[in-house]
Amino acid sequence: MSDTSDVWRGTLAIMVLKTLEVMGALHGYGIARRIEQTSGDLLSINYGTLYPALLKLEQEGFVACEWGHSENNRKAKYYKLTRAGRKRLEKEEREWEQTISILARFLLPEEKLS
């Protein structure tokens, strides 16, 4: 996964938002692990990608964060979805479905569509 690819950066944001929707408040390490697991370990997340993306989402107001304690009683920064983030995610999902259905008409064999 290329750091600089805008496509991946964009999709990473969606993955983060979806993860937070499903899991509730979560720290950076948790988000990274969850995304890796969900992807069936096809994706490997490193700091260089994750933390700038989280900061950007925070600046845009889609996630909020506060300091808390992990299950092992470690001090960690917890991220959670805001209302704007929820809306954004819904919008992204709608657009994604639309994109997929359009692309499917081009990419899938015709007989399967019927």
Next chain:
Amino acid sequence: MMVRQIRSWVLRLAGLFNNERRDRELAEELEAHLQMHIDDNLRSGMTREEARRDAHIKLGSVDGTKEKVRDQRGFPFILNLIRNFRHSLRMMRRSPAFTAVAVITLALGIGATTAIFSVVYATLFESLPYPKAEQLVMVWSQSSQGRRPVSSGDYLEWKRRSRSFQHLEAWGGATFNVATADRPEQVQAALMTSDFFRMTGMPMWLGRDFLPEEGEVGKDRVVIMTHRLWSQHFGADQGIIGRQIRMNGESYTVIGVTPPGMRDRQHSQLMLPLAFKPEQVSHQARSFLVMGRLKDGVSLEQANAEMQTIARQLAEEFPQTNANWAASVEPLQNNFIPEKTIKNLWLLLGAVGFLLLIACVNIANLLLARATTRHREVAIRAALGATRAELFAQFLIESLVLAALGGALGVFLGRVIIDGILAILPLQMLPSEADVRISIPVLLVTLLATTFAGLLFGCAPAWQSSRLGLNEVLKQGGRTGSGGEGGGLRRALVVVEFALALTLLAGGGLALRSFWNLTSLDLGVNTRNVLTFSLPIPQSRFKETERISPYYRQLLERVESVPGVEVATVTTGLPLRGTGLRRPFRISGMPPADPGGQQSAGFQMVTPGYFETFGIRLIKGRTFTEHDTADGARVAMINETLANQYFSGTDPLTQRIVVNQPIPGAAQGGTEVECQIVGVFHNTRGGDGLRGSDSPVIYVPFWQSPWPRASIAVRSAGDPELITRNLAAAVNSVDPDTPLAGVRTMDQMLSETLSFDRFGTVLYGSFAVLALLLAAIGIYGVMAFGVAQRTQEFGIRMALGAGGGEILRLVLREGVSLAVLGLLFGLGGAYLVGRAMQSNLYGVSALDLPAFIVVGVVLLATALVACYFPARRASRVDPMVALRAE
């Protein structure tokens, strides 16, 4: 989405500050991340060491991440800018000599540009300092020969009939003898219809403006004075309003003082109401200027159309005086600036633009040379990951910082130059409304010029450095090459610089030669130790002609008895100023040379001392004597031109001439008087800044043809200005009411006559000298740098047997060939400059080879000197040292 974007930017801007706390938090967050990962790894059965290793490998570089988060936190662009800016300042501190040369060079260019632009802006572009100035118009009478002032009759009819104007006001000139504290003073005045100041909307500094009824005959004994007159001759007395002052022997009440500034720059320093006496109203004498303010919503075209109709009506009603006369309405803005002045202003701006260009080329050259020594720095930065854009930006920012410094210093210099320009600016060259100063628009243009200059000279080194071959530079190790491609660019810039410099130098050379031609003209007079003044005697003074001669005889006697006076004369005209009168004449017994037209000549009445006072040479015959009085036979003298034109075959001394002489006190007409020609004198120069051609002139004895208003000139043994006081006392002992007006030595008069030419010469000359200086710095910089870089090459050459002399010649040849190439290109520019300046030049053609050769030689010599020092350094290279050094 917009809102989110803005919110994000605001947060990021805030992110530029308070970074310490954020950095600490980020470090904690990443640390927590790492620990959780290690905890998980331990749980899955790794050893502590393995767990740590795996977590670190998996998560990559902590510092890299911090860097990326920081970028996201603030604006990397701005951070870079700040970093580059700091870097630039550091670079400047490290090479103060380079920085000083670059900043001063640029400051000279920017300063000169700012100063000249402020003159152009104030004169041509700045709106007039009146409320709703666009409504102000001049209304002129128009004949087939162009626009003319307006007669009082026409003005009154225009005002009565027109509907386009809120105001239509007229003014004319007059001279008053004003009794001031120490002695009577002659002051120019403007007589203006009473609503003039209300029309322009100019407020008073003190007191009030004219009341409408003060424009009526009998109520017009009030006066407004300028701030200048008030402070110079009335001690800036706040209580002057309401005081009586004596002017031309009558009493006037001071009612106002105009604000300092615009009015002070005009000739007329007094303003009085203009009241038309019924018997003075005529359609004949066109001597008034008319200004109007258009009504709201009335366009210039509508006003023009209306005035055309009125002019046609007047032409029908007064066919004798108004047939074929039209009228025109013109905007006030720039109405009084002659085409020639406008053209000259643009020429000056062009010249100064060239200077700025030379300065830019120079700095580009210096920067290029220095950039070469920084190749390794650039290569290392590139190797550490700086992109080409980043390198480009860094160099550009360095130039912009340099430009900003130069610009700031340039504005300061500009102020100094403006003061210098105003000190030598001929009076009345610019309209009085033009307030030359560094205004906001001027500053904006300076800012623009500075930025433009910075980009211009910054691009070359930025471009060059950003495309350096990284590997070659690093591979070269410490070895400096022999110039490389940057050297080519630098040499091209030197050629450009010399071409520009030659163009400017040619302009300076032409101006100088023209000025030289003017000053070395044979004026026909000796201007040393001659003082002249006129006596503004009121029109009403001499009702009887018989009283004129005794008055002036008495005056002349007193003046000649003043210690130090060698000889004095009474005359109606002055050399350099012209004869004053022009009269028809014919030669007795000969038909007019041109039967259709009337031949006329300059006409002047002089007393016998005239020729000795001015040192005018007699060619033939005799000058006037004390015997040529009203009782003696009528005589005349003619100048060389008249003698050559009309008496080529005969001896003029045997001829008689019939001159139509004016009648004292009468505005028109004259009497024909036949005179014996008794002498021929050498031509004297006068009029049009000494450019006037020699035209025929006739002198007659003042005692035979007395005239009420005359000037007096004295030749003294020493400096004539020292006896001015005694002369005034002598005059006042005869006539206590009359002041000495226009007191000038002939040398001062000559200097005033040449003031326009001197102004141009000084400016073009200074530009040329500056251009020369900059070109010298430019070629020196390039050659010195080239030599320093090629030390090794010279060492090898010498080791192989080349002598010091050969190396010297090699370097000189290189430098001079660049200069010559530049000169060749510059010749074209020089020719164009000559063409553009042609109308200002006297006795110089656009392609003036001697001037061009001289400036070419001067430039070449400068190039030689500038190259000599680096060349000598090259010739003294010790081969062993040079080879070992690398």
